Amino acid sequence: MKRSLYMSLPVIWFSCLTIFLLLIAVAFGGDAPADPKKHTSLGKYVTAAEAYEMWKADQQKVKVLDVKTPEEYDFVGHAPMAVNIPSELWSGQWNAEKKAFALVSNPDFEAQVKARFKPDEPILVMCRLGQRSAAAVERLE
Numbered sequence: 001m002k003r004s005l006y007m008s009l010p011v012i013w014f015s016c017l018t019i020f021l022l023l024i025a026v027a028f029g030g031d032a033p034a035d036p037k038k039h040t041s042l043g044k045y046v047t048a049a050e051a052y053e054m055w056k057a058d059q060q061k062v063k064v065l066d067v068k069t070p071e072e073y074d075f076v077g078h079a080p081m082a083v084n085i086p087s088e089l090w091s092g093q094w095n096a097e098k099k100a101f102a103l104v105s106n107p108d109f110e111a112q113v114k115a116r117f118k119p120d121e122p123i124l125v126m127c128r129l130g131q132r133s134a135a136a137v138e139r140l141e
Contacts, residue, residue: 042137051124055081063117064124067136069103072128082126085112087136110139 031045046054055062066073066082073084088103095102117123127133
């Protein structure tokens with residue numbers, strides 16, 4: 001199966017998607033997103049391009065955490081270097097008002113992140129639009 005170009009090249013992948021990456025465990029503070037639902041109490045933000053440059057500069061130390069659902073991670077796509085630990089999971093229940101399946105909090109999220117990453121590792125947290133990554137950062141704080 002032929003891989004698409006954006007899945008092969010991390011730079012293009014990060015540039016094409018409008019994903020805000022929230023930075024935890026690194027003293028870096030960019031401009032906050034306009035949407036308050038994408039804000040964190042840490043107030044640390046990076047653009048996709050900045051996040052990619054940080055990862056590229058120290059690939060062994062800087063980690064990328066994708067908090068999308070496993071379905072989104074597989075079918076919508078993901079950065080090749082990202083580890084998927086979903087902060088929310090599909091409930092299987094249809095929400096007629098939102099015209100989407102409801103998501104429920106992953107009760108094992110914090111434990112899975114702690115098991116996968118070292119406490120001193122900088123972690124770039126990403127999702128598809130930025131709201132779940134902000135909520136995930138708050139859960140990990």
